[in-house]
Amino acid sequence: xxxxxxxxxxxxxxxxxxxxxxxxxxxxxxxxxxxxxxxxxxxxxxxxxxxxxxxxxxxxxxxxxxxxxxxxxxxxxxxxxxxxxxxxxxxxxxxxxxxxxxxxxxxxxxxxxxxxxxxxxxxxxxxxxxxxxxxxxxxxxxxxxxxxxxxxxxxxxxxxxxxxxxxxxxxxxxxxxxxxxxxxxxxxxxxxxxxxx
Amino acid sequence: xxxxxxxxxxxxxxxxxxxxxxxxxxxxxxxxxxxxxxxxxxxxxxxxxxxxxxxxxxxxxxxxxxxxxxxxxxxxxxxxxxxxxxxxxxxxxxxxxxxxxxxxxxxxxxxxxxxxxxxxxxxxxxxxxxxxxxxxxxxxxxxxxxxxxxxxxxxxxxxxxxxxxxxxxxxxxxxxxxxxxxxxxxxxxxxxxxxxx
DNA sequence: GTCTATACTCAGATAGAC
DNA sequence: GTCTATCTGAGTATAGAC
Numbered sequence: 001x002x003x004x005x006x007x008x009x010x011x012x013x014x015x016x017x018x019x020x021x022x023x024x025x026x027x028x029x030x031x032x033x034x035x036x037x038x039x040x041x042x043x044x045x046x047x048x049x050x051x052x053x054x055x056x057x058x059x060x061x062x063x064x065x066x067x068x069x070x071x072x073x074x075x076x077x078x079x080x081x082x083x084x085x086x087x088x089x090x091x092x093x094x095x096x097x098x099x100x101x102x103x104x105x106x107x108x109x110x111x112x113x114x115x116x117x118x119x120x121x122x123x124x125x126x127x128x129x130x131x132x133x134x135x136x137x138x139x140x141x142x143x144x145x146x147x148x149x150x151x152x153x154x155x156x157x158x159x160x161x162x163x164x165x166x167x168x169x170x171x172x173x174x175x176x177x178x179x180x181x182x183x184x185x186x187x188x189x190x191x192x193x194x195x196x197x
Numbered sequence: 198x199x200x201x202x203x204x205x206x207x208x209x210x211x212x213x214x215x216x217x218x219x220x221x222x223x224x225x226x227x228x229x230x231x232x233x234x235x236x237x238x239x240x241x242x243x244x245x246x247x248x249x250x251x252x253x254x255x256x257x258x259x260x261x262x263x264x265x266x267x268x269x270x271x272x273x274x275x276x277x278x279x280x281x282x283x284x285x286x287x288x289x290x291x292x293x294x295x296x297x298x299x300x301x302x303x304x305x306x307x308x309x310x311x312x313x314x315x316x317x318x319x320x321x322x323x324x325x326x327x328x329x330x331x332x333x334x335x336x337x338x339x340x341x342x343x344x345x346x347x348x349x350x351x352x353x354x355x356x357x358x359x360x361x362x363x364x365x366x367x368x369x370x371x372x373x374x375x376x377x378x379x380x381x382x383x384x385x386x387x388x389x390x391x392x393x394x
Numbered sequence: 395g396t397c398t399a400t401a402c403t404c405a406g407a408t409a410g411a412c
Numbered sequence: 413g414t415c416t417a418t419c420t421g422a423g424t425a426t427a428g429a430c
Contacts, residue, residue: 029311031314112311114309117225117226117229126369151379153363153371153372154363154382154383154386157360158383169350172321172323173321174323190355193389194386
């Protein structure tokens with residue numbers, strides 16, 4: 001899961017702009033990143049940026065789109081490799097933790113940027129497909145009877161809220177140990193809360 | 198828990214500015230709220246705003262300070278009224294849910310604004326006192342043996358991450374039912390994950 | 395498609411009268 | 413302490429040559 005912009009038909013300069021945008025938006029935030037900042041960091045001129053993207057907002061939107069696409073692909077891959085609900089849940093959590101450790105900047109941007117502040121048209125992140133995928137695994141568990149009956153959103157909050165919270169603590173520098181250190185404790189506790197008696 | 202700026206020695210116009218700032222920062226975000234916006238909404242002039250606050254960032258910082266102070270006071274109140282760890286945890290969660298329903302805007306600003314983007318000097322929110330207080334209840338439970346031994350941060354993530362996640366879903370409009378509907382399911386599941394055998 | 399130069403807007407902040 | 417008027421600069425976006 002190396003490069004987020006490898007896919008398809010992106011021109012080289014567009015790729016460099018997206019790469020710089022990811023770095024700078026994460027580091028300083030969308031509003032604190034000016035076009036001149038992007039020009040300096042990417043080595044691509046103002047004119048070319050506006051040739052490649054309608055405006056700054058469109059640039060952010062497209063960036064978001066690419067990141068989500070990569071994430072969706074990885075999730076699909078995990079689901080394909082694991083069949084039972086328990087295996088899927090554990091594998092997805094492991095992937096979430098590893099992803100956050102490998103790409104803290106991307107994780108930060110995806111999870112905690114206030115997207116609607118600079119992309120008014122885009123839907124809230126938790127309505128995005130990757131979050132649906134996570135929820136669907138819980139739903140599947142409830143339907144097959146592996147997980148106890150309760151409101152799906154509540155069950156999902158237990159299942160992933162704890163994980164996301166730990167990731168946030170990690171990203172904020174509160175955690176002193178690597179994320180994966182806590183994989184077993186975390187998943188076993190969550191599973192205890194969710195599994196059918 | 199009505200007014201966040203009632204306390205102490207705030208001048209009337211300062212109070213109006215803070216009130217407007219809370220509304221607008223939440224509605225449109227810090228960067229999308231201009232000083233002219235604040236002037237129009239509060240009815241206080243530019244000059245008076247800059248008389249009351251050093252600059253826009255200081256305004257945001259002071260706003261944050263007031264909100265956190267109110268929250269700390271309410272938490273202290275809850276702890277004073279409940280003695281056992283279980284009672285305290287359940288009461289704190291109930292308060293979190295009720296608070297989010299009563300003051301969605303404040304909750305949104307406290308939890309999900311990217312504070313460091315406009316208040317570079319302020320520490321991450323999860324290092325703030327209210328979050329310490331939540332964690333300390335878990336710590337107390339582990340020390341008294343009511344809760345099972347595990348990393349405190351992991352236990353806290355289970356205990357409150359699920360709650361915060363549900364709140365986020367609520368604030369994003371994904372939940373169709375009132376938050377308190379899920380109080381029992383949520384707390385019982387979390388407790389199941391955390392309680393000693 | 396890429397660049398440089400530039401136009402235009404409007405935000406943040408200040409000066410200074412009352 | 414409150415206001416109006418104003419400055420200054422940064423930042424988005426465009427024009428137009430190559």
